[in-house]
Amino acid sequence: MEKTLANFSRLSDQECGLLLQGHLLETLEVEDPTYLEWEVMNKFISVDYSARESLIRLLNFYLKKNTQNIGGMPVNVWLKRYLDKQRRTPREPNTFLEYSMNNPEIQRLNEKDQIRLMRIFRLYDYFLIEPIVDLDDTAVEYIMKFPMYLSQSLQEIKAEMLPALGKKAATSTKKLEKYTIKQAIQQYPKIGEQGITSSPLKIKSFDRPVRPSIKNWLYDYTSILGQGAHDSIQRTNYLFRSENAKNLSSSERDKLGIILKSFDENTPLPIDTENNEVVFENLGTQNAERRTSIPSQSHAQESFIRAYPKVVPRPTSPLKPVENSFIRPYPPVSRPAGNAADRSAAPAKPPTLPRPIQKNIPNSRKAIQFVNPFPAPESHEVAGEAPVKLKGFSEGISRDNQGSVPPVSSKVQPANQGSTSPPRRNVGVPQNQALAPTEPLKPYAPSRPKNIFYPHYGPQREEKPEPRVEGNIVDLSGDE
Incomplete structure (x- = not known):
């Protein structure tokens, strides 16, 4: 051994x-x-x-x-x-x-x-x-x-x-003297050699890592941010983002923050003049010891500032089944009590079928005829109505004694019966029949349904006579 x-x-x-x-x-x-x-x-x-x-x-x-x-x-x-x-x-x-x-x-x-x-x-x-x-x-x-x-x-x-x-x-019970970190290092140079962190520092002007003493930390701090005074935002960025300080533990970062604040704002620190060291009040090693007992804990997890207490999630109740998760606006229907045999013996109701479409008139064999109330495309006629009598079509046609128009023969000659068209037959008025008084022809107005109004083809426009022109005077009396 x-x-x-x-x-x-x-x-x-x-x-x-x-x-x-x-x-x-x-x-x-x-x-x-x-x-x-x-x-x-x-x-x-x-x-x-x-x-x-x-x-x-x-x-x-x-x-x-x-x-x-x-x-x-x-x-x-x-x-x-x-x-x-x-x-x-x-x-x-x-x-x-x-x-x-x-x-x-x-x-x-x-x-x-x-x-x-x-x-x-x-x-x-x-x-x-x-x-x-x-x-x-x-x-x-x-x-x-x-x-x-x-x-x-x-x-x-x-x-x-x-x-x-x-x-x-x-030394912990005696009265300590108060100095800023600049005054303390000037009067007691050994204080600058006091170590406040564990890991060595990597400084660009040195070819190897150096001790994490107060003097070396201040040198790294001023080489990055300059010699002048710095505000709290710059100091916080250095403590959490600089290459040497970003992996510090919480207790080490607190100690370094106290030194840097005294350097920037000239805040006094308790100095043990006999042992040449800064006394960090209310900072023990018990927190570091507690972190040592958990070797798997990383620096990132132990280095953040716990500004709020740890939030422990409450156990959540299991979700309700889907069929019971909606709101039922009506109470469930209660079934009458009875034996299962009685309910099985009751006759089953026939299923309700959709009613067939009614095609015939009730109590009659005639089929229902549906009338389209709207006009067909490209026409002015309404289905199911009598054709509108057009003015001007019956003028010039012979009438019999009763005033009726003779029927027109329904025999139609084929168009390709010969190379020449058949001679035209003049339909004349019998000599013994007097000519009916003729009315002057009126402008043609196309037929249109009665339930549709067209401003250009109103009945008043059909009755309107043409204006008389005499010299430079136009007679518009017909408009009255």
Whole structure:
């Protein structure tokens, strides 16, 4: 196990995770020439920033699956209780120590088991929480100063760690000074090296990724938007659309937004002058820890601002059947109660057939004759009416003594009987018959139906005489 732990930084990520899952307690026993926390720190140093994030998630996942027993309880159960207790409180470097000293179940364990649990909690707090800690941070310094060997007594470990960790925890209760980010970097240059995000930055003027420190973020911000002051819309576009900031988590984007707002609007920030860092109030790591427990969650899902509470859809009632979904305007017809045999014995009503079309007059054999009241096309006659007597057709025809016109012979000679037409027969008036007084011919008016009026062929126009012209005077008396 000593050789395996000594080569921890050269193992693959998968092999490192399996070692934490199945042989964590054995690695805690190794004290010389190295120890577990030191090798884990060397593993993170050997990879770049882009690979550290995936390594954190992988080791976090395998550590939570460890089922080795400490004091009769699996490691993953101890770790879950610790995380549930500290989920809503900001994580401090001495959080694991205070929890172990105040938990009655841990206090009932022997000293070695207590030290094992404290080292597991410290390993999780210092290395396996996103965003990853800066390797120049104070937490790494405590790893190097206080290895917490199992060969040490519990009183010795507490005597060494409590003064240092208590001083670190006291910084959160003391009065902090207020400076803008420009003033803070000018008076305390180390504040510009404070890391606020996890992934490295890609800046055009550099040939390789750089640390995500405050100074580098401000350099990228001003290189894109310029040195002048920027409004909130420009700042928001940079936080969500720039190449380096579009994939940040919500907590990282909040921290960066606080720095950029102080840079643009000169808003004061709480500055810890002893540790040379900006104190981000009301921003703990519990949200990042909650996202770490879901490795399949993408950055896009965790990076948006939740301005409204999550809407949970209500269960919808199943749709009604189609036959019952319409509105019935009338109540259903109730059938009289009775036996099925009585209803079957009732005679069935004959089906109603369509009535035939009546073609004959009732009580008569004569067929009904339908008269078309409208005139036929291209004619002025109405079907079913007597032909209109036209004026001017009977003039010049001989009449007998009774005044009737003699009938015309119905014999018609064929047209092609000979090459010459038959001689024309003059029909004259008998000598002994006096000529009837003739009336002057009137203009011809075509026949038309009585129920249609034509303005050009009215009876008044037929009776109208021609005007008399005498010189330059026209007699229009006939119009009266």
